[in-house]
Amino acid sequence: xxxxxxxxxxxxxxxxxxxxxxxxxxxxxxxxxxxxxxxxxxxxxxxxxxxxxxxxxxxxxxxxxxxxxxxxxxxxxxxx
Numbered sequence: 001x002x003x004x005x006x007x008x009x010x011x012x013x014x015x016x017x018x019x020x021x022x023x024x025x026x027x028x029x030x031x032x033x034x035x036x037x038x039x040x041x042x043x044x045x046x047x048x049x050x051x052x053x054x055x056x057x058x059x060x061x062x063x064x065x066x067x068x069x070x071x072x073x074x075x076x077x078x079x080x
Contacts, residue, residue, distance in 0.1 A: 054061065
């Protein structure tokens with residue numbers, strides 16, 4: 001899929017989502033307590049997975065940040 005096709009698809013999905021939010025329909029659904037537990041479990045799993053990802057790649061992240069913010073370049077001296 002080309003970038004233009006992806007942008008068109010993304011725009012269409014956004015438009016449909018916005019339409020569904022602005023004009024909600026009545027539904028007869030039941031969310032039991034297990035559903036809330038499942039949502040909480042998924043959020044916690046995503047949080048801890050992101051923490052583990054940072055832990056695994058911490059050395060690389062630290063190298064990139066040190067290279068970007070290092071003080072290896074001396075400040076310009078003004079001539080009075």
